[in-house]
Each structure stands twice: as C-alpha cells, then as structure tokens.
Amino acid sequence: MTYRIAVLPGDGIGVEVVPQALRVLEAIASKYGMSFQFTEALIGGAAIDATGHPLPTETLELCQKSDAVFLGAIGGPKWDTLPVHLRPEGAALLPLRKHLGLYANVRPCRAFSALIDASTLKRDVIEGTDLLVMRELTGGLYFGEKKRETIEGGERAVDTLVYTTAEVERIVRLAFEAARKRRGEVCSVDKANVLESSRLWRETTMRIAADYPDVTLTHMYVDNCAMQLVRYPKQFDVIVTENMFGDILTDQASMLAGSLGMLPSASIGGQVALYEPAHGSAPDIAGQNKANPLATILSAAMMLEYSFNQVEAAREIEKAVEAVLNKGYRTGDIMEAGKTLVNTVEMTDRVIEELA
Amino acid sequence: MTYRIAVLPGDGIGVEVVPQALRVLEAIASKYGMSFQFTEALIGGAAIDATGHPLPTETLELCQKSDAVFLGAIGGPKWDTLPVHLRPEGAALLPLRKHLGLYANVRPCRAFSALIDASTLKRDVIEGTDLLVMRELTGGLYFGEKKRETIEGGERAVDTLVYTTAEVERIVRLAFEAARKRRGEVCSVDKANVLESSRLWRETTMRIAADYPDVTLTHMYVDNCAMQLVRYPKQFDVIVTENMFGDILTDQASMLAGSLGMLPSASIGGQVALYEPAHGSAPDIAGQNKANPLATILSAAMMLEYSFNQVEAAREIEKAVEAVLNKGYRTGDIMEAGKTLVNTVEMTDRVIEELA
Ligand SMILES: [Mg+2]
Ligand SMILES: [Mg+2]
Numbered sequence: 054m055t056y057r058i059a060v061l062p063g064d065g066i067g068v069e070v071v072p073q074a075l076r077v078l079e080a081i082a083s084k085y086g087m088s089f090q091f092t093e094a095l096i097g098g099a100a101i102d103a104t105g106h107p108l109p110t111e112t113l114e115l116c117q118k119s120d121a122v123f124l125g126a127i128g129g130p131k132w133d134t135l136p137v138h139l140r141p142e143g144a145a146l147l148p149l150r151k152h153l154g155l156y157a158n159v160r161p162c163r164a165f166s167a168l169i170d171a172s173t174l175k176r177d178v179i180e181g182t183d184l185l186v187m188r189e190l191t192g193g194l195y196f197g198e199k200k201r202e203t204i205e206g207g208e209r210a211v212d213t214l215v216y217t218t219a220e221v222e223r224i225v226r227l228a229f230e231a232a233r234k235r236r237g238e239v240c241s242v243d244k245a246n247v248l249e250s251s252r253l254w255r256e257t258t259m260r261i262a263a264d265y266p267d268v269t270l271t272h273m274y275v276d277n278c279a280m281q282l283v284r285y286p287k288q289f290d291v292i293v294t295e296n297m298f299g300d301i302l303t304d305q306a307s308m309l310a311g312s313l314g315m316l317p318s319a320s321i322g323g324q325v326a327l328y329e330p331a332h333g334s335a336p337d338i339a340g341q342n343k344a345n346p347l348a349t350i351l352s353a354a355m356m357l358e359y360s361f362n363q364v365e366a367a368r369e370i371e372k373a374v375e376a377v378l379n380k381g382y383r384t385g386d387i388m389e390a391g392k393t394l395v396n397t398v399e400m401t402d403r404v405i406e407e408l409a
Numbered sequence: 410m411t412y413r414i415a416v417l418p419g420d421g422i423g424v425e426v427v428p429q430a431l432r433v434l435e436a437i438a439s440k441y442g443m444s445f446q447f448t449e450a451l452i453g454g455a456a457i458d459a460t461g462h463p464l465p466t467e468t469l470e471l472c473q474k475s476d477a478v479f480l481g482a483i484g485g486p487k488w489d490t491l492p493v494h495l496r497p498e499g500a501a502l503l504p505l506r507k508h509l510g511l512y513a514n515v516r517p518c519r520a521f522s523a524l525i526d527a528s529t530l531k532r533d534v535i536e537g538t539d540l541l542v543m544r545e546l547t548g549g550l551y552f553g554e555k556k557r558e559t560i561e562g563g564e565r566a567v568d569t570l571v572y573t574t575a576e577v578e579r580i581v582r583l584a585f586e587a588a589r590k591r592r593g594e595v596c597s598v599d600k601a602n603v604l605e606s607s608r609l610w611r612e613t614t615m616r617i618a619a620d621y622p623d624v625t626l627t628h629m630y631v632d633n634c635a636m637q638l639v640r641y642p643k644q645f646d647v648i649v650t651e652n653m654f655g656d657i658l659t660d661q662a663s664m665l666a667g668s669l670g671m672l673p674s675a676s677i678g679g680q681v682a683l684y685e686p687a688h689g690s691a692p693d694i695a696g697q698n699k700a701n702p703l704a705t706i707l708s709a710a711m712m713l714e715y716s717f718n719q720v721e722a723a724r725e726i727e728k729a730v731e732a733v734l735n736k737g738y739r740t741g742d743i744m745e746a747g748k749t750l751v752n753t754v755e756m757t758d759r760v761i762e763e764l765a
Binding site for chain 1: 529530531534550553555556560562563564565566567568569570571572573574575578603604606608609610613632633635636638641653656658659660661663665
C-alpha cells in the first residue's frame with residue numbers, strides 16, 4: 054500500500070524534526086508492506102518569505118489530494134509583527150484545518166517511565182498515566198460572533214459560545230470510537246450547571262452513548278477536571294470536551310509528562326487528517342541539531358494508526374521510542390544527570406536501530 | 410472596636426467548623442482591642458427546612474447591616490432534587506453575593522511546609538508557593554444571555570460572554586491593591602489572542618496599571634497559566650482573571666496545597682464582605698467532629714485582615730495554624746503516618762493554645 058503524504062516542515066525546528074520522522078517511517082515501511090510518497094510544500098513563515106502568504110494555494114491543494122498531512126511547526130519572531138491576516142498561526146493552521154474539515158484535535162498524554170522524574174508531579178501520581186484529550190476545534194467561544202460597543206463610561210465587549218447538536222454529536226462519536234480501542238472509558242467535560250451549550254453537550258453525549266454500550270461514559274465539570282488532572286491523572290482514559298475547555302486542559306495535561314518535546318497530536322474528522330508535534334517552532338534552538346524529534350516521530354506513529362489503521366507499526370515505533378529512553382538517550386530538553394546527551398539526528402538513529 | 414458579624418453556619422460540616430473559628434476569634438479579641446457581636450442566621454438547606462427558602466429575607470437583612478458575613482458551607486444530598494430556584498447554592502450564595510455587591514472572589518493558596526508531602530507535586534516545586542487568585546464573580550459567560558433554539562436536524566445552544574470596562578476596572582484595581590500588600594506582582598490572565606472580551610480586559614488592565622507604578626504587571630493566556638500552575642507555581646503572586654477562567658484556575662490551584670481543607674476564601678468588593686472556607690459541606694463526614702476546621706479558621710483571619718484591617722491579628726492566627734501543623738496535629742483529611750490524629754474541636758484547641 055502506498056500512502057501519499059503532504060509534508061509541511063514549516064518553520065524553526067520543524068525543518069529539522071520532520072525529516073527525522075520521515076526516516077523512521079521509511080525504516081519501518083517494507084516490514085509492514087507500506088510505501089510512502091512524500092511531497093513537500095511550504096507553510097507558515099517559510100511560505101510567507103517565498104510566496105507572500107502563509108498558506109499558498111498549491112499547499113492547500115496538495116493537502117486536499119493527499120492521504121495525510123504531516124506538519125512540523127509554524128511561526129517565529131520574524132513574522133510576529135505582520136498584520137493578523139498574514140500571521141503564520143492564524144492565517145495558515147486554522148484555515149488549513151478548516152479546509153480539511155478537521156474538527157477534532159487529539160492529544161494523547163502518556164507518562165514514559167524513563168521520563169517520570171522530569172515531571173513536576175510525584176512518581177506515584179504520574180506513573181501509568183495514559184490519557185487522551187479530544188478537543189472540539191471548530192466551534193465554541195473562539196469562533197462565535199464578537200463585538201465591541203461604546204457605552205456610557207467605557208466599552209462593552211461580547212463573545213459568543215455556540216454549539217449545535219451536530220457539532221457535538223460528531224466529536225463525541227470520535228471519542229467513543231477512540232475509547233473502544235483503548236480502555237473503554239469516556240469522560241465528557243462540560244460546565245452543564247451553568248452553561249446552556251454545556252447542557253446541550255451533555256444531553257447529546259448521553260444520547261450518543263446509547264450506541265456504545267461497551268464504553269463507560271462519565272461527566273465532569275471543567276473546574277473539577279482541572280483539579281483532578283493534578284490530583285489523580287490515572288483516572289482518565291479519553292477526555293472529550295469543547296474547544297476552549299480543551300485548549301486549557303490539553304495544555305495543563307501536557308505538563309504531566311514533563312516535557313512538550315514528547316507529545317504528538319492529530320487533527321481529525323475530515324477525509325485527510327493532519328499530524329504534528331504539540332510543541333512549537335522553538336526559534337531559540339532552531340538550526341542547531343538540538344531539537345527533540347520524538348514528539349514528531351510519535352506523531353508519525355499516530356498517522357499510521359489513525360489514518361492508515363497500521364496499528365502494529367504504530368505500536369512498534371512507540372516501543373522503539375520507549376526503549377531508547379530506557380537506554381538513557383536524551384536530547385537537551387529532557388536531559389538529566391547520568392544520561393547520554395544526543396542530538397536530533399542521533400536520537401533518530403537510536404530509534405531506527407530499535408526498529409531493526 | 411466592636412465588629413458585628415453575621416454568622417451563617419449553613420449545612421453539613423459548616424455547622425461544626427464555624428463555631429470553632431468563632432472560638433479562635435474570641436481567643437484573640439482582647440489582645441488586639443477587638444470585640445465581636447456574632448448574630449447567627451439560617452442559610453442553605455437548613456433555611457429551606459425551617460422557612461421554605463434557602464436565603465430568607467431576615468438573613469439577607471442581617472448580612473446587609475453587619476460589618477462582615479461569616480459563612481460555613483451550603484447544600485447536601487437532601488436538597489439536591491429540589492427545583493433549581495430553591496437549590497441551596499444557586500438560590501442562596503449567588504443572590505447573597507449579588508445583594509452585597511461582591512464582585513471579587515479571593516483565594517490565597519499557600520503551601521504549608523508541614524503539609525507539602527500531601528501535595529501531588531514534588532516538594533521542590535511546591536515549597537514556598539504563596540499565591541492569590543482574584544476571580545471576577547458577577548460577569549462573563551455564567552451570567553450572560555443564554556438561549557436554545559431548534560434548527561434543522563437538532564438544536565443550537567448559545568451562551569454569551571460580556572464584560573464592560575467598569576467591571577474589569579474595579580476588580581483589576583482590587584488586584585493591584587492586594588499585590589501592594591504582598592510581593593507587588595499582578596499576573597492578569599486572559600485569552601486576548603482570540604476573545605474580544607479578553608482584549609478589553611487586557612487594555613483596561615494596562616491602563617489601570619499606570620496608577621500603580623510600584624506593582625509589576627504581566628499578562629498570561631489562560632491555557633499557559635493552567636500549564637504554569639503545574640510547572641512552576643512559585644512564579645505567581647496575585648493572579649487576576651475573569652469569572653470562568655478563575656473558576657477553573659482556583660480549583661486547579663487548590664490542589665497545589667494538597668487539601669481543600671486548608672483553603673480560606675473571601676468575596677469582596679461591596680460594603681460588607683463574605684468569608685468562607687473553599688471546601689463544601691462534606692455531608693459524608695458531617696456531625697462526626699471529624700472535619701478540618703483550619704480553612705474556616707484561616708477564613709476568619711482573612712476577615713480580620715480584609716474587612717477590619719487587623720493585619721497583625723490575622724498573621725498571628727495564620728502562624729498559630731502553621732505551628733500546630735508543624736507539631737504534627739492532623740485531622741483525617743490531611744493525616745499521614747507518624748502524625749497525631751485530632752478531631753475538629755481538638756484541632757481548634759491546639760490553635761487556641763498557640764495564641765496564648
Ligand atoms: Mg492551548
Ligand atoms: Mg470551581
């Protein structure tokens with residue numbers, strides 16, 4: 054089976070870590086009867102410099118006709134002073150997701166045993182944590198109508214939080230599907246005691262649950278969830294929640310594992326899904342062969358699992374990453390005393406050795 | 410100076426911990442030239458049982474003519490099935506705060522050295538944490554217009570997030586005032602990259618900051634703040650934020666100290682402020698002399714400081730609590746091996762001994 058991948062390295066360390074993840078994919082391909090056709094395109098600051106726009110039409114068209122999109126990172130100080138409609142994040146990533154119909158962001162958060170001491174939480178609290186946050190991406194407060202008006206003595210600003218039954222239903226189904234492949238537990242996070250949109254969210258979730266009798270559904274208020282993620286993160290399997298709650302909780306959950314350098318992510322729900330590391334372009338270490346490639350390598354594993362249903366190949370990559378960590382290899386961001394410091398390419402070499 | 414306190418024990422363990430905090434106030438009164446006139450009134454489930462309504466008019470009137478309101482806890486399973494307009498929390502606490510004009514909730518979060526091992530965060534991460542979250546209480550998403558409408562294929566639910574310049578200005582001023590009495594740092598938390606209300610919040614905060622040149626102002630996005638509270642909580646002095654963000658962040662921050670049983674709170678901004686422990690009515694342990702009275706005792710200290718400017722007396726109570734913990738006395742909720750288990754009354758006895 055040949056998979057056509059749109060490869061968008063983007064900016065900063067994206068340019069360094071993406072090729073490393075592609076090496077890992079190449080290394081595992083023949084063993085699972087896969088082959089890859091990688092086609093590179095510009096996005097973000099690199100695209101602005103070359104074409105004047107962060108999401109060129111050719112890039113978008115390439116993505117739409119590919120089997121999956123594999124992205125590095127976007128943005129950097131060079132483009133931070135551009136007008137909003139040209140800034141890499143707002144004018145590239147959001148429209149790209151929109152055009153591809155991607156309404157769900159998936160962020161697994163797994164505590165690698167070898168890295169637990171890098172977490173600010175105690176070992177017994179974090180050990181064994183293996184959760185996944187599914188965040189709605191296209192609705193809610195960030196996309197609702199906004200306005201500002203002058204009133205007596207100042208101004209009045211308004212944001213609007215809107216959800217429809219259909220929007221809730223489709224992401225909740227994805228969460229139930231994901232839970233089926235995991236431990237069979239969905240925790241739906243809302244604020245149904247005060248928000249009308251959360252009441253619709255909860256009612257819809259309860260209705261959909263009837264189609265998944267093999268999955269256990271619980272509900273939790275968002276403030277309690279923020280508390281429980283610190284108190285006892287092991288209790289969670291799949292968390293599903295609306296856009297802004299997900300924005301907050303995924304960032305909080307990302308701290309459990311100790312480093313953003315380990316966290317993959319996927320945006321799914323359309324025909325073509327998008328995979329990228331949870332970290333950014335890290336301009337401070339770009340171009341120095343220092344970046345941690347593991348989040349990107351793990352994003353490649355997610356692509357194999359979610360887009361191509363190559364679950365075994367995905368597991369093998371994840372196990373290789375774990376083995377390399379257990380052997381003590383570390384990039385700078387996760388370095389501890391007594392471990393072996395390696396650079397971006399060397400870390401990838403170690404992962405590929407484990408696959409052999 | 411005689412202070413008239415409206416005492417509202419409420420439900421569950423509220424009935425047990427409130428009298429203990431009053432004993433502490435009595436114990437310290439004469440030393441600081443204070444006397445207290447405590448007048449008890451009904452609120453919550455107890456008020457429903459006696460009068461049919463969770464916030465009787467006599468209770469509200471008493472509060473309005475007192476110098477401060479001292480509350481225990483509200484609610485319990487007995488009243489959970491009542492219609493919403495009679496339920497203790499929604500029909501008592503919210504209207505009480507509204508009538509008293511209380512627009513700011515203040516939650517200090519201090520890591521007591523003796524309790525650090527009860528935190529899920531590592532000792533070196535939590536040690537020395539001493540922050541205060543100031544949450545806007547009357548505006549934002551929880552109080553904006555809500556609606557639900559039928560559309561093709563389902564429903565559409567809407568919540569509205571509204572803030573005015575005046576609403577932001579008054580709470581931000583309180584935050585700057587609080588920071589002046591602490592380490593002089595305000596971190597304003599918003600989501601100004603996507604929300605119009607947050608942009609108004611940030612502009613207003615920056616303008617008000619000019620009146621407080623002695624205080625350092627920083628801004629942080631809410632998702633980053635949720636991450637930073639786990640990563641490095643010591644960086645914060647005063648956090649000020651809007652209603653829903655504050656709801657989430659205060660609950661998350663409450664986990665840092667290891668137990669809700671230690672956290673006092675105040676609702677301020679009007680003529681008469683309200684003080685209460687951050688924990689609830691804990692029906693499971695009510696009536697057993699097991700509850701931790703320290704959050705309520707620390708709430709009494711906050712009352713002395715915020716409402717009566719009796720800062721020294723407040724500090725003395727806080728030090729007494731710390732001394733008792735250092736000597737190893739623990740109620741069940743914070744019990745650890747090797748410590749001395751005490752009940753509600755005994756714990757208070759120990760605190761009063763330290764004041765002597
Ligand atoms: Mg975020
Ligand atoms: Mg809360």
